[in-house]
Amino acid sequence: MSRTPEGPGSVPDTLSPAVTERHALPVGRTASELRDYRAAFQAARPAMALIDREGLVVSANHSLACLFGTEPAQLHDRDTADLVELNADARSLHAYREVLAGRRARFRCTRRLKHPDGRSLWAEVTLTPMADSSSVLLLVSDISNRRELQARLRHLRMHDPVTRLPNRTLFFERLTSALENSTYDTGGTGRIGLCYLDLDGFKAVNDTLGHPVGDRLLTAVAARLSRCADQYDHAGSGGHLVARLGGDEFALLVEDSTGTEQLADLAQAVLTALQQPFDLAGRRLSVSASIGVVERAAAGTTATGLMQAADTTLFWAKEDGRARWTLFDTERNANRMTRQALSSTLRPAVERGEFTLEYQPLVDLEGGRVRGVEALVRWEHPQFGMLAPNRFISIAEEDGSIVQLGRWVLRTACRQARQWQTEHPDAPPLFVSVNVAVRQVWDSDLVADVAAILDETGLAPELLQLELTESAVMGSAGRPLQALQALSDMGVHIAIDDFGTGYSNLAYLSRLPVSVLKLDGSFVRGFRYDEGAHPNPADEMIVEAMVQLAHRLGLTVTAECVETSGQAARLRRIGCDTGQGWLYSRAVAPERIAEMIEASALRV
Incomplete structure (x- = not known):
């Protein structure tokens, strides 16, 4: 114009x-x-x-x-x-x-x-x-x-003063932008990858050599990470961002990732680079890193979700032994999420009465009579259905709710055993065996709990057997040993569960107040005659030696996982006292045990 x-x-x-x-x-x-x-x-x-x-x-x-x-x-x-x-x-x-x-x-x-x-x-x-x-x-x-001043201030605000790398703020800004703009339409892959790592043992460097040396180490690590990012940026697009998120945590962001193989190669290159010694001010330092690797489509992915997955995977890398990279696994994460869900609802579930007990018979191998039962807890979860103990017992031990749950199991089992006794006075009374976690010994007064429950239910002490794992019992000293001794003095039987899988230090058997050994099922499974299998003579020799030793120490022996009559015959021949397994019965409701008691009484 x-x-x-x-x-x-x-x-x-x-x-x-x-x-x-x-x-x-x-x-x-x-x-x-x-x-x-x-x-x-x-x-x-x-x-x-x-x-x-x-x-x-x-x-x-x-x-x-x-x-x-x-x-x-x-x-x-x-x-x-x-x-x-x-x-x-x-x-x-x-x-x-x-x-x-x-x-x-x-x-x-x-x-x-x-x-x-x-x-x-x-x-x-x-x-x-x-x-x-x-x-x-x-x-x-x-x-x-x-x-220009604003740009300098922004650079200072967005970059780590030690390593000069982008900091957490800039990293998340770039990550959010990448997720919003990553698309196939612009020629990209529409995918994004992340290697999230921290240094193994960095705290020890700071604590022993001081923060100045630690800062120099971080700077040297940053330089190696940047070289790895440049080396594996095959497209030359500058799409590999290296950032220090804080402490000894770093992230390598890969925009337009080509797949998990690219991320795995980058993670391995980082591990290899960091395993080379660092020469810093006359000191030679060696460090390693644990890396969580996540790669996925950008569509539908949020910055928070990606970082949560990376943090979880980094935890797996450390849990798996450190100095390694671990790729995000959907199934493993689902199990983790389920575990978290169970952990958050376990303690209230005890109060809501969501648990129930089933009982598996312990049968006399010589006469075939039911001598006792093992109480096995089940969780009737409103979302996940009926859960076996292996799904939640370890969680209960971790968060301490095993004390509350164990007390409920003990009381319920003793009350049920006493009920069977009163309803079938003519049949020999059954003992009930209850599993006890070592944390119950440390975090509660187990002796007082047992005494109170026996008094409350009227069950005789000799009809109660407490099972502890071999790893929990072996090496017991102080309070655990005192508790076991007090329970034994009370008349309660103490059994070592899964014997042969832990320390197997036979010297402890002479001084522990133990009355029963329960042989782990791995020994019994080697006794199979059926399906054309050839039994290993060594299995029978080991089991026979343990049974003879136990008998000389005055202990009785129960074999777990007895599934065939052939196994039962061999166990009976070498002197094993009782058997437990699917040959006799799976864990069943109390009513089925009552029927077995009646049938057993008729045979007497």
């Missing part, structure tokens, strides 16, 4: 009286005052121009001309939108036109402008309609220094 000049050579470099009257300068002033206004306009330090309602420059001052490296006259009739890049986006152009049309009081924006010498500058552009005039005032402020 241009305007026909008033005549040859009439383009003003200052405000003429005619322009003054037509536009912004006050009306009714003397010629001297008008000259003063014109002089003030030209001498003003702010870069200014008057533009008409068509967006053309009417007059510009020297400051604005200097900003563009020209003379004021050269700006006359220039299109303002082109001059200050208001055409760069539709939103700004629309607001600018609203000001020209008198429908908006002010518009301000920031633009990056080109100087004729090639350099660029950042400018703040303001457009304001003049009162009582058809002109609009254009103000252009050079804010390049301010922008």
Whole structure:
């Protein structure tokens, strides 16, 4: 757009009286005052121009001309939108036109402008309609220094001062942007990958050598991580971001990942690089790292979800032995989530009565009579259905709810055993065997609990057997040993469960108050004659030796996992006392045990 000049050579470099009257300068002033206004306009330090309602420059001052490296006259009739890049986006152009049309009081924006010498500058552009005039005032402020300072401050705010790597804030900003913009439509893979790592044993470096050495180590680690990222950025896109998230935690973000193989190669390269010794100020340090690796489609993935998966996988890497990388596993994570769900509801479940007991018979191998039962707890979970002990006992031991649950199991089992006894007075009474976790010994007064429950239920102490695992019993000293001795003195039988799988230190058997050994099922499974299997003679020799030793120490022996009559015959031949397993019965409800008691009474 241009305007026909008033005549040859009439383009003003200052405000003429005619322009003054037509536009912004006050009306009714003397010629001297008008000259003063014109002089003030030209001498003003702010870069200014008057533009008409068509967006053309009417007059510009020297400051604005200097900003563009020209003379004021050269700006006359220039299109303002082109001059200050208001055409760069539709939103700004629309607001600018609203000001020209008198429908908006002010518009301000920031633009990056080109100087004729090639350099660029950042400018703040303001457009304001003049009162009582058809002109609009254009103000252009050079804010390049301010922008540069803001950029430096942002860099400091977004980067770690020790390693100079992007920090957590910048990492999450970049991650969020990558997830929002990653798409197949722009030629990308639409996938994203993350290696999340921390250094194994870094705290020891800080504690023993001091934080200055620790900081130098972090800087050296950052340099190796950056080299790995550059080396494995095959596309050369700079899409591999290395960041320090805090402490000794680092992250390598891979935008447009090509799959798990790419991430696995990168993780292995990082492990190899970090395993090389570091020479720092005359010290040679060796460290390793544990890495959690996650790779997935960006669509539907959130920054929080990706980091949670990475954190979980890093935990697995440490749990699996450290100095390794571990890939996120959906099934393993599902098990973890289920475990967390069970952990959060286990303690209230005891109070809500969601647990029940089933009982598995312990049968006399010589006569075939049911001598006792083992109480096995089940969780009737409202979401996951009936759960066996292996799904929740370890959780209960970790969070301490095993004490509350164990007390309930003990009371319920003793009450049931006493009920069978009173309902079948003519049958020999059954003993009930209850599993006890070692934490029950440490975190509660087990002796007092047992005494109170026996007194409450009326069950004789000799009809109660407590089972502890071999690893829990062997090496017992102090309070555990005192508790076991007190229970034995009370008349309660103590059994070592899964014997042969733990320490197997036979010397302890002579001084522990143990009355029963329960042989682990792995020994019994080697006794199978059926299905064309050839039994291993060594299995029978080992079991026979343990049975003979137990008998000489005055202990009885129960064989677990008896599934065939052939196994039962061999166990009976070598002198095993009782058997337990599917040959006789699975764990069943109390009513089925009552039927077995009646049948056993008829055979007596």
